[in-house]
Amino acid sequence: MKIAVLPGDGIGIEIVAEAVKVLNALDLSFEMESALVGGAAYEAHGHPLPDATLNLAKASDAILFGAVGDWKYDKLDRPLRPEQAILGLRKHLGLFANFRPAICYEQLVGASSLKPELISGLDILIIRELTGDIYFGQPRGRRVATDGHFPGAEEAFDTMRYSRPEIERIARVAFEAARKRNKKVTSVDKANVLETFQFWKDVVTDVHKEYPDVALEHMYVDNAAMQLVKAPKAFDVVVTGNMFGDILSDEASMLTGSIGMLPSASLNSSGQGLYEPSHGSAPDIAGKGIANPLATILSAAMMLRFSLNQEAAAQRIEAAVQKVLAQGLRTPDIHSEGTTKVGTAEMGDAVVKALK
Numbered sequence: 001m002k003i004a005v006l007p008g009d010g011i012g013i014e015i016v017a018e019a020v021k022v023l024n025a026l027d028l029s030f031e032m033e034s035a036l037v038g039g040a041a042y043e044a045h046g047h048p049l050p051d052a053t054l055n056l057a058k059a060s061d062a063i064l065f066g067a068v069g070d071w072k073y074d075k076l077d078r079p080l081r082p083e084q085a086i087l088g089l090r091k092h093l094g095l096f097a098n099f100r101p102a103i104c105y106e107q108l109v110g111a112s113s114l115k116p117e118l119i120s121g122l123d124i125l126i127i128r129e130l131t132g133d134i135y136f137g138q139p140r141g142r143r144v145a146t147d148g149h150f151p152g153a154e155e156a157f158d159t160m161r162y163s164r165p166e167i168e169r170i171a172r173v174a175f176e177a178a179r180k181r182n183k184k185v186t187s188v189d190k191a192n193v194l195e196t197f198q199f200w201k202d203v204v205t206d207v208h209k210e211y212p213d214v215a216l217e218h219m220y221v222d223n224a225a226m227q228l229v230k231a232p233k234a235f236d237v238v239v240t241g242n243m244f245g246d247i248l249s250d251e252a253s254m255l256t257g258s259i260g261m262l263p264s265a266s267l268n269s270s271g272q273g274l275y276e277p278s279h280g281s282a283p284d285i286a287g288k289g290i291a292n293p294l295a296t297i298l299s300a301a302m303m304l305r306f307s308l309n310q311e312a313a314a315q316r317i318e319a320a321v322q323k324v325l326a327q328g329l330r331t332p333d334i335h336s337e338g339t340t341k342v343g344t345a346e347m348g349d350a351v352v353k354a355l356k
């Protein structure tokens with residue numbers, strides 16, 4: 001079993017180091033090989049996703065990814081920007097199914113900005129389509145407008161698109177996941193305005209015929225954003241497109257206490273996966289040793305479960321995370337009165353110690 005370790009930029013480097021520490025403590029036999037990605041790869045090789053990094057990812061059973069990006073690269077031509085590395089990996093490896101579970105651990109009920117009764121016991125799963133939508137649609141670019149409100153003016157445009165097979169496969173992933181949970185899927189769209197999402201809704205409705213044991217509801221994305229903070233426990237599995245899923249999963253992260261708690265798995269049709277926290281490189285706190293490594297450590301647990309067939313080891317990590325939270329250890333993002341503030345490395349060490 002081979003794991004490609006791609007820490008990336010900013011806090012990516014700090015949090016992946018903790019996840020690697022935890023993986024090494026499991027005494028399992030897998031090979032880990034690291035490579036540069038994002039801004040770090042751009043600095044060293046002139047490209048955010050060098051061939052060597054992409055080839056390592058392709059040749060591995062799983063990829064452990066940190067985060068990419070920094071404000072200082074925002075003026076680069078788009079193909080050279082660090083974010084193109086994660087988009088390129090998703091595209092080249094066909095990682096279309098993104099699982100972002102929002103679970104509120106009992107010990108962190110007080111860390112959320114929401115009332116405890118709203119989030120206590122929360123366990124929802126956002127399934128985000130990851131290789132289509134306005135993120136990848138062509139054409140896109142800048143030009144001089146020939147029509148619209150201001151003919152002759154500079155304008156920019158992107159293309160939102162989804163094909164039937166793309167929607168069918170992510171809908172099946174969502175219905176299958178719901179079958180193993182509370183048997184309810186909420187498909188989030190904007191069918192009242194966008195043709196792409198009327199089509200999304202129609203195709204999800206068609207696929208639902210194969211899953212009569214699972215309840216399906218449709219919800220507009222604006223209402224979903226509101227319902228997520230009004231009554232989050234009413235959701236079970238949420239399935240949505242690439243852009244809405246990006247936004248709703250960051251919103252859902254605050255239901256768990258912090259964006260530093262939300263792991264993710266991005267899978268392709270052959271079970272190969274990329275595992276990363278849902279957050280970014282957090283340049284505002286990078287290098288300070290205070291980032292929460294738990295989303296990345298929990299992503300490593302998802303990697304053991306989904307790509308490496310090591311369910312027992314995945315559960316060991318998840319239990320250890322709960323144990324350190326029960327011990328009252330908190331990075332600053334989840335710290336509250338009466339708990340002990342620790343840094344990134346101390347948190348990782350505590351998880352290692354808590355592994356049974």
Ligand SMILES: NC(=O)c1ccc[n+]([C@@H]2O[C@H](COP(=O)([O-])OP(=O)(O)OC[C@H]3O[C@@H](n4cnc5c(N)ncnc54)[C@H](O)[C@@H]3O)[C@@H](O)[C@H]2O)c1
Binds near residue numbers: 259278280295
């Ligand atoms: N998959 C990825 O690599 C990925 C994901 C999101 C954003 N980004 C990139 O990251 C850079 C920063 O973006 P942003 O600031 O909008 O989003 P961000 O997720 O990096 O940070 C948002 C806020 O959350 C905090 N935060 C994030 N992770 C944390 C953690 N583990 N512990 C404690 N606090 C944490 C940050 O300090 C910041 O205040 C940008 O270049 C962006 O493109 C990359």
Ligand SMILES: CC(C)[C@H](C(=O)O)[C@@H](O)C(=O)O
Binds near residue numbers: 069
């Ligand atoms: C960095 C960016 C390309 C990425 C996305 O928009 O998918 C990030 O926000 C995420 O959620 O993984």
Ligand SMILES: [Mg+2]
Binds near residue numbers: 250
């Ligand atoms: Mg995002």
